[in-house]
Every structure is written in structure tokens, then in C-alpha cells.
Amino acid sequence: MSESALAETRPINIRDVERFIYREARMLDEGRFRDWLALWREDGIYWVPVKHGDADPARDVSIIYDDYLRLEQRVDRLLSGSVLAVQGTMHMRRVVSNIEITESTSGGTVAESNFVLGVSRSAEQQLWIGRSIYTLEADGANMRMIRKKVLLINSEHEMPLLQFLI
Amino acid sequence: MMAADAAGRIVDLVREDRVHGRLYRSEEVFKRELANIWYKVWVYVGHESEVPNAGDFVRRQIGLQPVIMVRDDDGGINVFYNRCRHRANLVCLAERGNAPIFVCPYHGWSYANSGELLAPTFEEGYAPERSMEEFSLTPLARVDSYRGLVFASVAVDGISLAEHLGPVAEFIDLFMDLSPDGRISLAAGSQKLKYAGNWKYMPENSMEGDYHGPFIHKIAFDLHARRTGLDVSSLHENEVPDVIRSLPGGHMVEDYRGAPLPPRKGEPSPARKAYAESMRQRYGETKAKTLLGTIAPLVYVFPNLIYVMTHLRVVQPVSPGQTYTYYYPVMLEGAPDEVNEGRLRDHEFMMGPAGFISPDDIEIMERNHHAMNATGDDWLFIGRGLHRERAMPDGGRSGMTMDETHLRGFWRHYAQLMDAPDV
Numbered sequence: 365m366s367e368s369a370l371a372e373t374r375p376i377n378i379r380d381v382e383r384f385i386y387r388e389a390r391m392l393d394e395g396r397f398r399d400w401l402a403l404w405r406e407d408g409i410y411w412v413p414v415k416h417g418d419a420d421p422a423r424d425v426s427i428i429y430d431d432y433l434r435l436e437q438r439v440d441r442l443l444s445g446s447v448l449a450v451q452g453t454m455h456m457r458r459v460v461s462n463i464e465i466t467e468s469t470s471g472g473t474v475a476e477s478n479f480v481l482g483v484s485r486s487a488e489q490q491l492w493i494g495r496s497i498y499t500l501e502a503d504g505a506n507m508r509m510i511r512k513k514v515l516l517i518n519s520e521h522e523m524p525l526l527q528f529l530i
Numbered sequence: 531m532m533a534a535d536a537a538g539r540i541v542d543l544v545r546e547d548r549v550h551g552r553l554y555r556s557e558e559v560f561k562r563e564l565a566n567i568w569y570k571v572w573v574y575v576g577h578e579s580e581v582p583n584a585g586d587f588v589r590r591q592i593g594l595q596p597v598i599m600v601r602d603d604d605g606g607i608n609v610f611y612n613r614c615r616h617r618a619n620l621v622c623l624a625e626r627g628n629a630p631i632f633v634c635p636y637h638g639w640s641y642a643n644s645g646e647l648l649a650p651t652f653e654e655g656y657a658p659e660r661s662m663e664e665f666s667l668t669p670l671a672r673v674d675s676y677r678g679l680v681f682a683s684v685a686v687d688g689i690s691l692a693e694h695l696g697p698v699a700e701f702i703d704l705f706m707d708l709s710p711d712g713r714i715s716l717a718a719g720s721q722k723l724k725y726a727g728n729w730k731y732m733p734e735n736s737m738e739g740d741y742h743g744p745f746i747h748k749i750a751f752d753l754h755a756r757r758t759g760l761d762v763s764s765l766h767e768n769e770v771p772d773v774i775r776s777l778p779g780g781h782m783v784e785d786y787r788g789a790p791l792p793p794r795k796g797e798p799s800p801a802r803k804a805y806a807e808s809m810r811q812r813y814g815e816t817k818a819k820t821l822l823g824t825i826a827p828l829v830y831v832f833p834n835l836i837y838v839m840t841h842l843r844v845v846q847p848v849s850p851g852q853t854y855t856y857y858y859p860v861m862l863e864g865a866p867d868e869v870n871e872g873r874l875r876d877h878e879f880m881m882g883p884a885g886f887i888s889p890d891d892i893e894i895m896e897r898n899h900h901a902m903n904a905t906g907d908d909w910l911f912i913g914r915g916l917h918r919e920r921a922m923p924d925g926g927r928s929g930m931t932m933d934e935t936h937l938r939g940f941w942r943h944y945a946q947l948m949d950a951p952d953v
Contacts, residue, residue: 412884414719422871425718425859428884429875437753441886446749448893520625522724522854525892526883 376473397439406432411513449527454485472499537562540948547913551902554728560850568593569684572694574835578678579715588626602644609682615665697924698781705826710808711864721857721882727899729847737782741932750886774929776939780832786825801868840877912937
């Protein structure tokens with residue numbers, strides 16, 4: 365077996381997952397969206413449902429349901445400077461915790477984590493809280509996202525604008 | 531006599547081409563709006579597809595008053611105040627669901643989905659001759675529907691729903707008829723948003739996208755054109771007569787039948803072809819061509835219902851400076867699943883908290899609200915196209931693509947309701 369094939373099939377351990385999720389969090393906090401895009405496999409799905417429980421993206425409206433093309437557009441738009449809701453001084457930091465691997469199959473490794481995200485753009489500081497459910501695959505020494513589903517604790521209630529990446 | 535309260539004469543705050551900032555900020559004006567608008571006229575509550583089966587219910591609000599819309603065992607749709615007749619607790623807390631009966635959690639009084647009181651608890655404590663029948667859930671004074679859209683009115687007296695809708699019904703038909711069965715479904719649920727601003731920004735902003743679009747939505751239009759090959763920017767470059775319509779009753783319409791879309795690039799999918807074919811079969815060649823070849827009209831049904839592109843939007847006032855809004859994607863009964871799934875994806879692209887279009891509008895409304903604290907000259911100017919607007923046979927007026935004719939119509943109706951005498 366070649367060295368690269370070995371790397372691809374290398375089992376993903378919890379330290380790998382933690383490193384990946386912390387790095388992703390820093391990219392999102394610091395607006396490094398193109399670097400973040402490179403973490404995705406090109407058939408990836410980025411999903412923020414409205415419904416907790418059994419949501420079906422084909423029948424239930426989502427807050428976000430992006431394929432890779434739309435994800436690129438989302439990033440293009442956010443970086444365009446013309447998104448009104450992110451103009452002005454805006455900073456954000458997220459704390460990620462409770463990281464666990466919940467499933468490992470040939471289709472990828474499922475890892476879950478909680479986050480608390482603070483966003484400051486005015487005197488009113490916003491708090492966003494939720495759980496991220498990743499499907500990851502090994503990609504050489506790194507990992508790639510096949511899927512990221514984010515369950516926001518306030519997704520079923522009236523919420524302010526979500527004009528950043530979560 | 532005119533309503534005598536601290537809000538004063540509203541007609542003094544609404545001129546032919548201007549409205550006063552106080553109408554967006556004042557607590558007194560907001561209170562008068564509740565009494566003279568939200569608790570007088572027909573208000574949209576929900577769509578029958580949200581309660582398909584007996585016992586299905588949704589919680590809603592009319593103005594600040596909590597209500598439930600429920601399908602009873604006989605298949606009828608009722609709208610009740612969400613308030614126990616005993617000592618006023620919410621009889622329904624869940625936002626939606628199915629329940630055989632409603633049980634008040636406070637003292638256990640229970641009600642049928644027809645509203646009837648089934649039993650007070652510890653009944654022996656009430657005199658045998660004391661009839662409990664009067665304690666049914668209180669229905670809204672008037673409930674009626676149009677093509678599955680359920681409306682209710684707090685006021686006992688008033689014009690019928692058909693009179694209230696008037697010529698706007700024809701425009702409701704046009705977006706409903708995007709379904710080959712002539713029926714829509716709101717079963718996909720809704721996205722929910724809140725913003726720090728007045729409720730009236732929402733109808734005003736929703737219905738004038740052609741004027742603000744090139745400024746605040748340009749990046750989204752460009753991305754949309756890249757993805758779908760459908761370029762909507764040309765709509766803004768060539769103004770067309772009679773796109774903008776004010777209708778009697780404060781309703782507003784953007785009617786694009788005179789502004790056909792450029793054809794989509796590329797071959798349509800088998801599902802889209804099947805959809806187009808079923809539309810031709812149902813409506814005939816000419817009408818199907820109009821329905822499929824133009825943007826369906828944008829429709830505002832006074833005071834709280836809006837149809838835009840992909841969805842029904844509901845406006846819910848909270849206070850002068852706080853508003854909730856709900857985006858319900860409209861699914862087309864009888865259309866292939868792929869077409870409806872495509873509508874969902876288009877909807878999420880544009881709308882909701884994380885969309886590429888509506889968030890720019892929401893941000894604008896919040897900035898509007900902030901700017902309106904600057905009161906050196908407290909008037910907003912809505913005069914575009916005043917010199918060229920035309921009276922229409924339906925009693926409304928029309929203007930060109932970016933004119934503010936419809937906003938003037940909204941405000942004329944608003945002032946009339948707000949200054950109506952107390953009965």
C-alpha cells in the first residue's frame with residue numbers, strides 16, 4: 365500500500381478532531397472564509413435546519429442548506445463588502461467544547477461539539493449557542509468536511525440576522 | 531367624533547407626498563394602530579394547509595392578542611382566543627401540533643377543538659342550575675377564508691372579507707395559480723426573524739424592491755444570475771408603466787405581467803417540463819405562458835400578509851420599535867417534488883436570517899429606525915412618480931416600476947382608519 369493510501373485510511377482519533385474543530389473555529393472568527401472553504405469536500409453540504417428532531421431538507425424549510433457552489437457564493441458575498449449587516453466594526457469569538465466522536469464508518473467520522481459564539485457589532489452583544497455535527501474524512505495529514513449540520517438553540521424562535529458563518 | 535387620545539390627528543402626519551417620523555416611533559400611535567387597525571380589520575391568521583387534520587392547531591397572534599387556529603372534528607377551521615374562560619391562562623402553549631382537546635394547565639378546564647367546554651374540574655363546587663355552556667373558548671368575532679388563507683377580525687361589525695380584499699384577490703389568484711392544482715401548501719414551515727424597527731417598514735420595504743434593489747441587493751442579483759442564468763437586474767433598468775399598484779383597502783401590488791422575464795438559459799429538467807405541461811393543461815397556453823414567463827406579482831394584503839417570489843411573509847408588531855416576521859415558503863400542490871424542492875432552495879438563497887437578500891432589507895429597517903431619532907426635519911418623502919400616477923378602474927392608482935404610488939395608497943388608507951371615529 366502506498367503512503368498516501370495509508371494516510372487516507374488512517375483512523376481519525378479525537379485529537380485530530382479537536383485540532384480540526386479548533387482550527388475551523390479560528391478561521392470563522394477571523395473571517396478567513398477562503399481557508400474555511402478549502403476544508404470542504406466539493407460535494408459537501410452545510411445545513412442549519414429550523415426544526416430540531418426529524419427535519420427533511422427536501423420538505424422543511426432550512427435557515428441554510430448550501431451545496432458547495434452556494435457555499436462559495438456565500439463566502440463571495442460575505443467578502444464583497446456589500447453585505448449591510450456586517451458593515452462597521454464587528455468582532456466575534458466562539459468557544460467550542462464537548463467534542464466527541466459519535467460514529468465511525470467507511471462513509472466518514474461523525475463528530476459533535478457545542479459552541480457559544482459572541483458577536484459584537486454595536487452596544488448590543490449577541491450570543492449564539494448551538495451544536496455542530498460534522499461528518500469528516502481523512503485527507504492526507506488533514507481532514508475535510510463532508511457535511512456540517514448546525515443546530516441552533518434558537519432556530520425555532522424569532523432570531524436576529526445570521527450574516528456570518530456558524 | 532374622532533378618536534380622542536394622545537396620538538392626535540393622523541391626517542396631519544400623512545401628506546400627499548410625505549409621512550411623519552412620529553408614525554414609526556410613537557407609543558400613542560402604536561396603541562391607536564392596535565385599536566383602529568389590528569382589532570378592526572381582517573387580519574391574516576394562517577393557511578388551511580397548516581392544519582390539515584382534525585385536532586391540528588397553530589398558535590398565532592392578532593395584534594398583541596394570542597389566538598389559536600384549529601381544525602375541528604367536523605373539518606371546520608376555528609380561530610379562538612388562546613385564553614381559558616375560567617381565569618385566563620393560555621390553553622395552548624405549543625406553537626403547533628395535534629391535540630384531541632385543549633386542557634388548561636392552571637385548573638384543568640378542558641375544551642373540544644370546536645371550542646366547547648367539556649368539563650370544569652371539581653364540578654360539584656358549582657350550583658347544579660349554573661349552566662357552564664357559556665364558558666366555551668371565545669371565537670374571534672368573524673372568521674372567513676379565501677383560497678385557504680384564513681383571516682379573522684376582532685371587530686363584530688365591518689365589511690366582509692370579500693369586500694376587504696376587493697381587487698387584491700385577483701393578484702392572490704396569480705401566485706396561487708402557480709400550482710397546477712390551484713392550491714398551495716405551507717407545510718414546509720417558516721423561518722422566524724425579529725428586528726428592531728416598526729412593523730410598517732416591512733410592507734413598505736417588501737413592496738419597493740425595484741427602487742432599492744440595485745443599491746442593497748446587487749451582489750445577490752449577480753450571484754443569482756450566475757447560478758440560474760436568470761438575470762433580474764434588467765427589471766430595474768427599464769421602467770414599465772402600471773407595475774406599481776395601490777388598491778383600495780391599503781393593499782399594494784407589484785404587477786410584472788407587463789414585464790416578461792428573459793428566457794432561462796439551458797434546457798429545462800424533465801420535472802420542470804412536466805410542471806410546465808401540467809400548467810398548460812390546467813390553465814391553457816396563454817395563461818400558463820403568463821404564469822411561467824413573468825415574476826408572480828408581489829402582493830401586500832393589508833395589514834399583515836405579503837407574497838414575495840417564493841413565500842408568504844407575515845408581519846407581527848411587538849412594539850413601535852420591535853417587530854417579528856415569518857417567512858413561509860409556498861409549496862405548489864400538484865407540482866413535481868423537484869420543482870418544490872427547487873423553490874425551497876431558491877427561498878433559502880434569498881430569504882430568512884441567513885439569506886442573501888432579505889437580511890439586507892432587515893438591516894436597512896433597523897438603520898431606518900435609528901436614523902429616525904434625528905428629528906430636525908421629521909418628514910419622509912414618498913413623492914416618486916406623483917406627477918404621473920394614473921387612476922385605475924379598480925379604484926386604485928398605478929405608477930411605473932420604481933414609483934412610490936403604492937406607498938401613498940397605503941398611507942391614505944392608514945390615515946383614514948386611524949382617524950375613524952370611535953363607534
